[in-house]
Amino acid sequence: MLRYIARRILIMIPTLLITSALIFTVMQLPPSDYFETYVAEMAAQGEKADMSRVEFLKKEYGFDKPLIERYFLWVTGFVQGDFGYSFEYEMPVSDVVGERLALTVLVSFCTILMTWVIAFPIGIYSATHQYSWGDYGLTFIGLIGIAVPHFLLALIFMYFANVWFGLSIGGLMDPVYFNQPMSWAKAQSILAHLWIPVLIIGAGGTGSMVRAIRANLLDELQKQYYITAKAKGLPPGKALVKYPLRMSLNFFVSHIGDVLPSIVSGSELTAVVLSLQTTGPLLLRALQSQDMYLAGSFLLFLSCLTVVGVLISDILLGFLDPRIRLQGGRTK
Amino acid sequence: MAPTTPSDVLRIEDLRISFEMHGHLNEVVKGVSLRVPAGRTVALVGESGSGKTVISQAIMGLLPRNGVITQGRILFSDPIKDGKTLDIAQLPADGTKMRKLRGGRIGMIFQEPMSSLSPVHTVGSQIEEALQLHRPHPRKEARAVTEKMLGLVGFRDPSRSYDRYSFELSGGLRQRAMLAMALICHPALLIADEPTTALDVTIQAQVLKLMKELQRDIGMAILLITHDLGVVANMADEVVVVYRGELMEAGTVDDIFRRPSHPYLKALLKASPDFDMKEGERLVALREVAPVVPTRKKPSYEGNSAPLLSVRHLRKTYGSKSGGSVLAVDDVSFDIGRGECLGLVGESGSGKTTVGNMIMRARKADAGEIVFHGEKAPVDVLGLDSHTLKAFRPHMQMIFQDPVSSLSPRMTVLDIIREPMIIQGKGDAATQKQRAVELMHAVGLDPRFLNRYPHSFSGGQRQRIGIARALALDPDLIICDEPVSALDVSVQAQILNLLKDLQASLGLTYLFVSHNLAVVHYMAERIAVMARGRIVEIGPRQELFRNPAHPYTRCLLKAVPLPDLDRRLDFDVAMAGGTASDPASWPAEFRDVEGGSLRMIDLGNGHSVLAAERCTAHDIAVHRGHHAAQ
Numbered sequence: 014m015l016r017y018i019a020r021r022i023l024i025m026i027p028t029l030l031i032t033s034a035l036i037f038t039v040m041q042l043p044p045s046d047y048f049e050t051y052v053a054e055m056a057a058q059g060e061k062a063d064m065s066r067v068e069f070l071k072k073e074y075g076f077d078k079p080l081i082e083r084y085f086l087w088v089t090g091f092v093q094g095d096f097g098y099s100f101e102y103e104m105p106v107s108d109v110v111g112e113r114l115a116l117t118v119l120v121s122f123c124t125i126l127m128t129w130v131i132a133f134p135i136g137i138y139s140a141t142h143q144y145s146w147g148d149y150g151l152t153f154i155g156l157i158g159i160a161v162p163h164f165l166l167a168l169i170f171m172y173f174a175n176v177w178f179g180l181s182i183g184g185l186m187d188p189v190y191f192n193q194p195m196s197w198a199k200a201q202s203i204l205a206h207l208w209i210p211v212l213i214i215g216a217g218g219t220g221s222m223v224r225a226i227r228a229n230l231l232d233e234l235q236k237q238y239y240i241t242a243k244a245k246g247l248p249p250g251k252a253l254v255k256y257p258l259r260m261s262l263n264f265f266v267s268h269i270g271d272v273l274p275s276i277v278s279g280s281e282l283t284a285v286v287l288s289l290q291t292t293g294p295l296l297l298r299a300l301q302s303q304d305m306y307l308a309g310s311f312l313l314f315l316s317c318l319t320v321v322g323v324l325i326s327d328i329l330l331g332f333l334d335p336r337i338r339l340q341g342g343r344t345k
Numbered sequence: 346m347a348p349t350t351p352s353d354v355l356r357i358e359d360l361r362i363s364f365e366m367h368g369h370l371n372e373v374v375k376g377v378s379l380r381v382p383a384g385r386t387v388a389l390v391g392e393s394g395s396g397k398t399v400i401s402q403a404i405m406g407l408l409p410r411n412g413v414i415t416q417g418r419i420l421f422s423d424p425i426k427d428g429k430t431l432d433i434a435q436l437p438a439d440g441t442k443m444r445k446l447r448g449g450r451i452g453m454i455f456q457e458p459m460s461s462l463s464p465v466h467t468v469g470s471q472i473e474e475a476l477q478l479h480r481p482h483p484r485k486e487a488r489a490v491t492e493k494m495l496g497l498v499g500f501r502d503p504s505r506s507y508d509r510y511s512f513e514l515s516g517g518l519r520q521r522a523m524l525a526m527a528l529i530c531h532p533a534l535l536i537a538d539e540p541t542t543a544l545d546v547t548i549q550a551q552v553l554k555l556m557k558e559l560q561r562d563i564g565m566a567i568l569l570i571t572h573d574l575g576v577v578a579n580m581a582d583e584v585v586v587v588y589r590g591e592l593m594e595a596g597t598v599d600d601i602f603r604r605p606s607h608p609y610l611k612a613l614l615k616a617s618p619d620f621d622m623k624e625g626e627r628l629v630a631l632r633e634v635a636p637v638v639p640t641r642k643k644p645s646y647e648g649n650s651a652p653l654l655s656v657r658h659l660r661k662t663y664g665s666k667s668g669g670s671v672l673a674v675d676d677v678s679f680d681i682g683r684g685e686c687l688g689l690v691g692e693s694g695s696g697k698t699t700v701g702n703m704i705m706r707a708r709k710a711d712a713g714e715i716v717f718h719g720e721k722a723p724v725d726v727l728g729l730d731s732h733t734l735k736a737f738r739p740h741m742q743m744i745f746q747d748p749v750s751s752l753s754p755r756m757t758v759l760d761i762i763r764e765p766m767i768i769q770g771k772g773d774a775a776t777q778k779q780r781a782v783e784l785m786h787a788v789g790l791d792p793r794f795l796n797r798y799p800h801s802f803s804g805g806q807r808q809r810i811g812i813a814r815a816l817a818l819d820p821d822l823i824i825c826d827e828p829v830s831a832l833d834v835s836v837q838a839q840i841l842n843l844l845k846d847l848q849a850s851l852g853l854t855y856l857f858v859s860h861n862l863a864v865v866h867y868m869a870e871r872i873a874v875m876a877r878g879r880i881v882e883i884g885p886r887q888e889l890f891r892n893p894a895h896p897y898t899r900c901l902l903k904a905v906p907l908p909d910l911d912r913r914l915d916f917d918v919a920m921a922g923g924t925a926s927d928p929a930s931w932p933a934e935f936r937d938v939e940g941g942s943l944r945m946i947d948l949g950n951g952h953s954v955l956a957a958e959r960c961t962a963h964d965i966a967v968h969r970g971h972h973a974a975q
Contacts, residue, residue: 237460244405245475245526246448249439256463335510336464 014331014338021327025320032316033091037084040305046076047100047303074098074306087306091313097306101299106310110292116185116203117291123207124215125272132219136226141253143231151223158220163283166213171287174209183288185210191290214283229264233257259333266329273322274315354424354534354566355381355404360417360434362399362408373399375590376417381534383424386560386567388581388598390574390613392833393804396590397570401536404568405453406438406446423450423533449479452527452565456539458519462511469495469507472526479530491529497562498525499555516693517548524555531563538570545692545860547926550904553580554916572834574617575906578602579914586610602910616838618867619907620890628842628867631835651718652680653854654704654822659713661699673699675878677713678945681822686848686855688869688886690862690901692926696878697858701824704856705743706734717741719821739769739818746827748807752799758785758810759795765817784813788843805836812843816851824856829864841867862905866890871951874898876926881935883945884952894954894965896931934960934968 045053048067055062070076074097075083090097096106135155139148171183185206190199233239234257242252284293292311299308331338362374374396381387391397402408404419419433436443455461462471473491476482482490488507495503498521511519520540527535537556541549553576560567569580577584577598584601586593586609594607605611615629622628661674674696681687691697702708704715706726715726719740729737742765745751752761762781766772772780778795785792788809799807808828815823825844829837841864847853859865865872866886873883874897882895893899906914928936935956937943945953948962956965 237455237457238463240407241455241461241471241523241526242463243407244447244453246444246446246478247474248444255466259465260463334465336512339510339513 017331017338018328021324025324028320029313029316030088032320033088033313034084036309036312036316037087040309041080043303045303047305048076050303051100070098070100087309091310096310096314099299099304099307101302101304101307106307109307110295110311113290113292113295116289117293119203120185120207120210120214120289120291123211124218127211127215128218128222131215132222132226136223137230137253137258139223139227140230140234152227155220155223158216159224161216163213163217164286166216167210167283167286170209170213185289185291210283210287210289213287225264225268226261229261230257233260236260263330263334266333267326269329270319270323270326273325274318352383352424353380353420354383354422355379355568356418356420356422357400357404358418358420360400360403360419361415362396362403363413363415364409365411365413370413370415372415373590374403377585377587377590377592378417379585379592379595381566381568382583383533383566384560384564385582386569386580387583387585388569388571388577389585389587390571390577391587392572392835394589395587397587398538400587401453401538401568401570404433404536405451406433406436406443408438421446421451421534425533445479448475448527448532449530450532451534451536452530452532453536453538454520454523454527454540456542458516458523458543461523462519464510464512466510467508468511468514468522469509472522472529475526476529491525494525494529495522497559498522498528499551515548516544517552520544520548520552521555524552524559528559528563528565532565534566534568535560536568536570539572540569541576542571542573546862546904547692547900549576550906550914550916553906553914556580557916573906574614574834574908575619578908578910579906586613599910602908613834614908616835617908618838618841618863619909620863620866620905622867627845628838630838630842632839651723653683653685653718654681654856655714655716655718656680656700656704657714657716659700659703659715660711661696661703661708662711672878674703674710677875677878677880679873679880679883681854681856682871684848684852684854685871686857686869688865688872689856689858689875690860690865690872691875692860695875695926697875698826700875701743701826701856701858705741705824717822735769739765740820741822741824742815742818742820744808744811744815744823744825744828747831748804748811749799749831751811752807754799757796757798761799761810762795762813762817765814769818771818780817781813784816787816787847788813789839803836804832805839808832808836808840809843812840812847816847820853822854822856824858826858827860828857830859830861837864844868862901874901877928879943879955880945881955882953884948885950888950888952892952894948894952894968895956896935897926932968933957934964 048071052062052064052067075086078086087097094107096110098104099106099109102109135151139151142148186199186202187206190196190202193199234253236257239252239257242256243249247255283289284291285297288294296308296311298304299311357377357379360374360377361372363370363372365371377396377400379387379389389397389400399408399412402412403414404421408414414434417434420430421433422430431442431446433443433446436446462468469488469491472494473487476487476490492503492507495506500506500518500521511522514522535556540556541552544552556567557580559565567580569576571577581598583595583597585595586601586607588609593609594601594605601610602614605614609631612629612631616631618628657678659674659677660672663671663673677696677700679687689697689700699708703710703713704726706729710727713727717724717726717737717740724737724740726737756764759778759781762784763777766777766780771777781795782792785795790806790809790813794802799810802810808831812828828844829840832840844855845868848855855868857865857868859868869886871883871885872889873880874889874895875881876897882889882893882898889898890902893902903915935943935954937957942958943955944958946956946960946962946965947953948965954965
């Protein structure tokens with residue numbers, strides 16, 4: 014098991030190197046860069062850009078140096094915790110992302126928790142009562158959850174909250190708390206606003222999670238070992254939890270790998286519609302304005318989380334499933 | 346029906362079971378009555394679809410959700426609660442009473458030892474669970490009881506085996522673990538649903554012996570569900586034959602085998618191949634299908650005495666990243682003559698399928714040489730590049746074991762049979778279709794079925810489609826990899842007869858890979874026996890069966906249960922020396938002791954055996970005589 018983990022960690026290094034190179038290349042692909050866009054924008058507004066500042070920034074961030082060198086400067090900086098400088102916000106990237114990251118993690122964490130808490134019982138019910146009215150009804154609701162885009166759901170929620178209750182449900186806190194240090198009142202405000210985005214972002218995830226749990230469990234319910242368990246005299250509920258459910262967890266655990274990055278990236282469009290102070294809208298804006306260090310560092314950060322997430326789920330799978338632990342690496 | 350006595354553990358009276366499908370009931374068990382006396386073995390015999398498994402599920406209260414008992418009683422009288430009788434048919438399936446019976450008083454083992462155990466729990470914990478459910482023990486004691494049970498079913502190191510997982514065990518050991526689980530509460534009745542069908546003959550003999558011993562020790566009754574009459578003859582005291590949900594015949598094993606009265610039973614006895622069949626004798630299938638076998642000009646063999654295929658020093662190693670490697674095929678050499686059927690016999694894991702795959706170039710050989718002597722110049726099969734290999738493909742085709750997974754469910758039968766012709770660019774669509782119609786006739790299927798999909802066919806019909814596909818390119822050599830091991834006895838007879846007819850009329854050559862000695866005996870003129878990746882003995886069929894020279898071959902022959910009461914298995918002899926394929930159990934003449942190497946020793950008549958280099962044919966003969974005298 015230790016060797017397995019060590020090997021998995023070693024594989025992460027080349028994976029991340031290749032990803033970072035790809036991100037950097039994509040960032041460099043557009044014919045213009047942030048400064049040209051900035052100068053052009055200024056010119057369009059009839060103002061003159063501060064060329065000396067542009068020249069200074071270009072020099073400071075090595076835009077005069079060859080691509081390869083800039084890439085290595087960026088990557089080594091990233092490793093040391095220097096994520097670069099956001100030209101648009103004129104702040105270090107870490108300061109721009111700061112509070113938003115914490116809020117994003119909070120929203121996403123609650124969403125994931127809700128997804129699991131709701132999806133598990135429903136999935137188990139649907140699988141054990143296959144083709145019953147309950148199963149059909151829950152499947153129908155789940156499919157609606159999957160089919161309706163989040164941002165549309167957000168718009169609908171906002172509309173009806175306003176028309177029926179006269180509430181503005183956008184944002185993650187009352188506007189008076191923006192850029193305020195954390196306080197008890199602010200925390201309360203956040204909690205009061207939290208449930209709507211959690212519900213909206215979680216809807217689709219819950220629906221697909223229910224489908225997946227149902228499908229996996231149905232497969233396992235057909236297996237002979239479940240009949241063996243019942244033939245031993247185990248009560249049906251106990252047999253279900255100990256054998257087929259345990260086996261269907263494999264899928265669930267491998268899903269954790271996808272969950273980590275989504276904790277940070279949030280649901281971009283929904284966040285824009287609901288004007289949530291998460292990182293989603295920030296990434297969108299950074300990509301639009303070619304704020305390359307902000308966007309690049311953000312993407313690389315997401316890649317790191319993906320790789321770590323996959324690592325965690327693989328290790329968990331190893332603990333959960335002895336076949337992976339004991340047979341791993343055997344060739345066919 | 347035999348008279349019921351108070352000592353019957355189980356009595357089934359006029360049982361009817363239906364399955365609900367799309368709103369209406371479909372009766373699958375139609376008034377079956379049977380009894381299982383205490384401490385005895387009753388065999389429930391029938392083909393797949395005869396309802397025998399459904400009966401066992403009803404006894405266990407484990408019918409699928411859409412199954413209902415519409416009539417009849419299932420009376421279970423527990424000998425330890427003298428005389429108290431429960432009607433299982435009336436008990437709620439998941440109620441406390443039924444759950445106490447299940448696993449506690451009635452144990453069950455299943456056909457598939459691979460999937461019957463959970464792969465993520467240790468073997469010991471799964472066995473112990475059954476114990477704790479019915480006879481709670483303190484933890485330490487429970488483990489001790491479980492380990493004792495593991496020892497009883499033949500695990501060599503019970504305390505270590507407790508912590509192992511099912512995928513770390515061989516099929517035979519898994520079935521032993523299942524037995525331990527079913528018997529740890531000392532039930533009054535054991536239901537064994539095809540317990541040895543998925544096992545190799547030598548392992549089958551061991552498991553059957555174990556069941557007999559445990560029956561003697563624990564004193565339970567056994568309801569043995571099987572389609573194998575050989576197993577029945579060796580195990581059962583009484584026999585019940587069912588066909589399509591109806592009871593055909595019931596009686597003592599003596600009555601059934603010596604005086605079969607029902608035509609179905611007589612037909613079943615004739616359909617299974619055994620070692621006594623004379624040269625040219627045909628199996629009689631229950632439902633004969635008459636194929637219109639085409640004739641073609643047999644390839645002219647004159648002036649070409651070379652064998653069709655020569656395999657020399659073939660070798661294959663499977664490696665694993667976590668260190669260590671398995672020598673799957675080790676220095677295998679043989680020839681297949683033109684128009685001959687060579688049988689390749691061995692237990693699972695002996696490397697016989699790998700040999701077939703390497704000849705087909707489906708797997709890469711590590712070393713060795715395969716030469717195909719066609720009508721033109723000899724072809725070095727392993728040396729072909731992708732281009733020449735494609736051109737060579739039509740000469741060799743393959744028939745697979747699993748008729749379900751070897752046909753794509755998304756292609757019609759016509760597409761399946763045409764595919765090889767399309768790949769090889771043989772003819773246009775019209776001639777390909779015409780050829781497909783011809784092939785359907787040849788394998789005894791109605792050409793009107795060409796537009797159907799595989800799922801609408803039975804296992805035997807699917808296997809015919811697989812055969813038609815193999816014939817599509819007019820091959821010279823067909824590798825049959827366990828072509829009948831997934832089929833029922835009666836269907837098996839049909840397919841074997843079809844293969845024989847096709848061989849005769851088309852001048853085909855077969856490499857027939859199988860673990861079933863009786864089937865190989867029926868099909869092959871020459872037989873090669875494989876163990877641990879090596880051919881240990883090869884020779885003409887009669888020679889090999891009459892004078893087996895290698896200890897492994899002898900073990901194999903002795904372990905086959907025959908449907909004949911006068912020649913029951915001698916379990917003790919069959920078991921001698923533990924695992925028969927383990928070279929450590931062979932006499933020194935057949936092992937490579939002290940670095941000495943092994944070679945094939947010619948015993949005359951094309952019969953050779955693998956033995957130590959220093960041995961001569963005379964030594965082997967002496968050894969054999971010595972053994973025969975014992």
